[in-house]
Amino acid sequence: MVSLWGSKNGDEQQHDDDRDNEDNTRQPSRQSREADERTRLLPPRHEGYLDPDDPAVSPYNLFSVRATRYVNVLFLIISFLWWVLLLVSIFVSPPMMHSRGSGFFDFSFTTLTVGNLLIGLLFFSIPSKAMEISSLIIAGFLLIDMIIILSVQRLRSEEGWVGMASVIWATVMALYNVMSDRVVAWGKKEEEERLTGRQETRRTLREWCAVLTATVIMVIMIIITVLLTATLILRSRDASLKPPGNRYFVDGDKYKVHLACVGEITYNDRGKRHPTVLVEAGELPFEDTMDDWIYSSYQNGTINRYCYYDRPGFAWSDNAPSPHSAGMTSDALSEALAKAGEEGPWILVSAGVGSIYSRIFSSRHVRDVSGLFLIDGLHEDLLHRIASPARGFVLWGQGIISPLGLDRLYGAIVQGRTREDRVYGKSAYQAGKFIKAKLQENLVANSLTKNEVSQARNIQTPNTPLVVVSSGIEVRRDNEWARKQEDLTKITDNLVSWDVVNKAPHRVWLTLEGRTLLEKRLGELLSAN
Numbered sequence: 219m220v221s222l223w224g225s226k227n228g229d230e231q232q233h234d235d236d237r238d239n240e241d242n243t244r245q246p247s248r249q250s251r252e253a254d255e256r257t258r259l260l261p262p263r264h265e266g267y268l269d270p271d272d273p274a275v276s277p278y279n280l281f282s283v284r285a286t287r288y289v290n291v292l293f294l295i296i297s298f299l300w301w302v303l304l305l306v307s308i309f310v311s312p313p314m315m316h317s318r319g320s321g322f323f324d325f326s327f328t329t330l331t332v333g334n335l336l337i338g339l340l341f342f343s344i345p346s347k348a349m350e351i352s353s354l355i356i357a358g359f360l361l362i363d364m365i366i367i368l369s370v371q372r373l374r375s376e377e378g379w380v381g382m383a384s385v386i387w388a389t390v391m392a393l394y395n396v397m398s399d400r401v402v403a404w405g406k407k408e409e410e411e412r413l414t415g416r417q418e419t420r421r422t423l424r425e426w427c428a429v430l431t432a433t434v435i436m437v438i439m440i441i442i443t444v445l446l447t448a449t450l451i452l453r454s455r456d457a458s459l460k461p462p463g464n465r466y467f468v469d470g471d472k473y474k475v476h477l478a479c480v481g482e483i484t485y486n487d488r489g490k491r492h493p494t495v496l497v498e499a500g501e502l503p504f505e506d507t508m509d510d511w512i513y514s515s516y517q518n519g520t521i522n523r524y525c526y527y528d529r530p531g532f533a534w535s536d537n538a539p540s541p542h543s544a545g546m547t548s549d550a551l552s553e554a555l556a557k558a559g560e561e562g563p564w565i566l567v568s569a570g571v572g573s574i575y576s577r578i579f580s581s582r583h584v585r586d587v588s589g590l591f592l593i594d595g596l597h598e599d600l601l602h603r604i605a606s607p608a609r610g611f612v613l614w615g616q617g618i619i620s621p622l623g624l625d626r627l628y629g630a631i632v633q634g635r636t637r638e639d640r641v642y643g644k645s646a647y648q649a650g651k652f653i654k655a656k657l658q659e660n661l662v663a664n665s666l667t668k669n670e671v672s673q674a675r676n677i678q679t680p681n682t683p684l685v686v687v688s689s690g691i692e693v694r695r696d697n698e699w700a701r702k703q704e705d706l707t708k709i710t711d712n713l714v715s716w717d718v719v720n721k722a723p724h725r726v727w728l729t730l731e732g733r734t735l736l737e738k739r740l741g742e743l744l745s746a747n
Contacts, residue, residue, distance in 0.1 A: 277343060277405035286401045287342055293391060294335040300387075301328045304380070308617070308654075309661065311539035318473045318536035319376030320650030324384035326446060326621040327363075330356075331388040333439060338395045341432040344425050345403040350396055352436035357392035359443040364389050366450045372457035373450070376536065376651075442622065449623030452630060456637045461534040468553040469538065469546075475554045476534035481516060481523030493563040493588045493747050495524035495740070498579075500570030500593075500725070503533040505642040508569060511727040511736060520741045525560060527551055529575070531655025533642040542658040545670035548579040562586030565743055569593040570724065571604065571659070574671050577709070580682070581674035588747045589683040590710065591740060594692060594724050597702035598671040605663035613657040620650040680711040683746050685739045687732075690720040714746060715739055 277283045304325045307315050317324065334356065341349065364385045367373050374382070407417050421429070463478025484492045499508055504526045515521050529547050530538035538546065555561075564587050568576035573595025580587045596604075625648045629635035639645045646652055659667075686707050693700040707716045717739065719732045726732035 277402050277409055279409050280405040283402055283405040286398045287339070290335060290339050290342065290394075290398055293394065294332065294339060297328060297331045297335055297387070297391065300384075301325070301332050304328055304384070307380075307540070308614070308657075309540055315380055316472055316539040317376065317378035317380050319373075319378070319381065320531075320537055320617065320620070320654040321380075322617045322650040322654065323377060323446075323450075323621045324381040325618070327360075327381075327384040327388040330360075330439065330442065330446075331384075331391045333435075334388075334392055334395055337432055337435055337439075338398060341428055342398070342402060343406075344428045344432075345399045345406065346429045346432065348429060348433040349436060350399045352433065352440060353392055353395040353399065355440050356436070356443050357389060357396065359440075359447050360385065360389040360392055362447050363443075363450055366447075366454055370454045370457055373453060445622040445624070445627070448627055449621055452623060452626055452640065456640050459637045459641050464558065465534060465536075466554040466557045468550040468557075473530060473536035473538055475527060475530065475536070475550050477525065477527040477551075477554045477558055477560075479523065479525040479558070479560060480513070481521070484522045491563065492522050493565045493744060494560070495521050495744075496564045496566050496576075496579075497524060497526040498566065498568035498572035498576040499526070499529070499532070500568070500572045503528055503642040503646055505533060506644065506646065507725060508567075508727065511733045512567070514733070515737045515740060518737065520737050521744060525555075527554060528642075529655065531651045531658070533646065537651050537654050538658070540658055541662050541666065543662045543666035543670060544575045544659075545578050545667070547575055548582060551575075551579060552582065563588040563747065565589040565591065565740075565747070567591040567593070567740065568595060569726075571596045573706075574598065574601070574667065577678070578670050578674045581677040584677065584679045584682075587682060589685070589714075589743045591685045591687075591743055592706055593687050593726055593736065594689045594703070595686070595706055597706060598668055598675070599705075600698070600702055601663045601668050601671075605660055605665075610657060610660040613653055613660055617650060617653040617657060620648070620653055675709055678709055682710045683712050683714050683743055684710045685714045685743050686716045687726055687736060687739060688716070688718045689722050689724050689726055690718050691723050693718055714743060 278287075303312065303315070304321065306312070308321055308325065334353070338349075338353075364382075367377055367382060367385055377385075411417055461476050461478070463476060465474040465476050467473070468475050479494070483494075486492060495512070497504060497508055497512055505528075509526075512521075512524055512526070516524060528535040530536060530542060530550065538550065562583065562585075564583070566576040566580055566587060566589070568591070570593070573592045576590065576592075580590060626635075626640060626645060629639070629645050629648070635645050636643075640649065684707070686703065688700075688703040693703060703718075704716075707713050717735055719726050719729065719735055722729045722732035727736055
């Protein structure tokens, strides 16, 4: 009985073993069949490999990737500190860091660098071809910018070492971004092959969103870089426009001021030198505002000779270091006149805010000034109007975006604006240099400049002949302006005339009546000498 059951169990065990062997022999043939709904999509996982989604599968395992990230952080810190320094230099120029240009271009290049490094750092562990190609495009355009600045002498002198260093650094950092992206992609591939057995080609939804976000930001940065390059091309074109007269280094050779004189020096019967008319423009460059009627007066023989200059940041003059007051501008004019060999006596003709500058100049050259001619001049008590914080913030914002050249490019491409328009004409107010000059004027108008012009009023000799011409439109529109125009007639005790031109705007010379009266009064002022 026992042997019978034992025999049976042995037979059943043998039968089961034979069936298992048969199944094993059939397994290869089953695997060699065509795939059906029961076929495994993925091969059996080999022992010792991790899942691709395991956090341990990371490019940060490699020292080269970690070192690249540390260097990226270091470069970002350096660029940010440089960015802060450039931001401060817009308002106060640190020693050895003044550039004769606006300073907005080097700030833009550094801002682009900080943005580029920050994007590379935020999306460091998610390399993509889009990021790599975008960084290469940015580096290419920045390389073009670097070549333009280094090859055009005028741009090179305006940007100075600060601008050149900024664009070179921006170019190098864009190329570094490409290199770091390649290093991370290589490290990611190496770690995936080592830890999972194959390279992971899938991306999670989060990774796709990150790639999309980075790509959109990089496209925006590409557009910004293209606009910077286009604006630099316009600037290099404008740099070829030669100024009348000459440009003279002033303030310890920190920047150049443009000065020009028209006509010959003449003498009266007693051998006394006739006064030269020295013109101070108003809110815009002289060449596009007062030049027409002054030159007409010269052609008509009303005046024999006149000189004019561009304040720092206007037309062909460089920007001055910050802060910069009206008195500093007057000193720069004095130095430029001395270097040009120009001497008085002077008849000072000024308009608008330019009257502030000419009054300060007059108080510092009382023996050389033979007359003052104020055309709807700005009173010192109204300087707060150009010194408001809101106006300063708007000017700063305009300056920051000025390197993009949106309005200048539109004017050049669509409206047919010429280089003359951009340097001193109807588009001159769009230039970064001009905006910087207006910002400097705003920052100290109600402090340094007001103190200087108040002192000038006390110093001004009372017997200096004075002519005041006011805009009838402005006088009727603004009672305070009308009262201050009357007060301007009292800055000396020798008032030759005060006229209010009924239908004339702030730029009195734009009407025939205003131009005729201006030329007449100028002739009378010259005759009085």
